[in-house]
Amino acid sequence: MRRFPISAILSLVACVCSTAVYAETPQQILDGLTQQAKTESADFQGFDAARGELFFKQTHANDWSCASCHSENPVNGGKHAKTGKAIEPLAPSANAERFTEPKKVKKWFRRNCNDVLERTCTAQEQGDVLTWLLATQ
């Protein structure tokens, strides 16, 4: 009877499990937002990191800003303002999982913009924030 090359199977399994498979890169998500911004506004001028940073740190319609939970420095982790649960860093440079799952990105912009601004965010606003986050090391 032929013996199974157990070590080969094990190393294959280890290989598959350790390689994180991301649906998209943050750049692809940013490209998608660019397309969306062009549709939303005819005179779209591109994204701006400084504007994104200001948007992130400012309060809008409510007491909360994005920074209330995510902290002022997105390289650091944050803490949920209500429950106290730890939040992993938002900047892709500090957390490779961020902005790799379009469905998740959409879900969280929907929820958090409702909480912070009481409305949906425009593609311009989302793209500005993501541009700033990508520039943050």
Next chain:
Amino acid sequence: MLKKTRVSSLMMGVLLITSTTVFWVSKQVVADDDGEKHGSEHVYSATLPVWKTECGECHIAYPPQLLPAASWQKMMGSLDNHFGTDASLDADAIAEILPFLEKNAGSERKYAAAPSKSAMRITETRWFIKEHDEVSASTWKRIDSPANCAACHTTAEQGNYDEDFIKIPR
């Protein structure tokens, strides 16, 4: 032949002592000195990946056993205003999570809300209030929020709320 019989009766004896001990120990785990039940009752093992992920993002995925089915139904129908925050989910996720919550929900009687309290807050059920009646106001103050079970229940993430794993922060 005689030797064989002696060995087997010896083994029977060992088995009897072992099983009696196991029975006695397990009874001790269930009833300790404060008269309340502990042990497996505070370990919640029901799980579902989508529940664990979606309900565990802003807080720990609270055990479905801790609220009655009617509360979960109400909760899953109002996620866009979930205790003041938008926790909305798409219909597919709700269709997967709600039956799991209903199936593992606690009894209407045991997990009823305390008088004039919300039926959607675990911390406002009569059961929760009674279970935590020895926690002092100053201890509660040191914790960000009563929603943060893991502040004291160190193994809450694994569904284990047994008092052996409680560590009150100083």
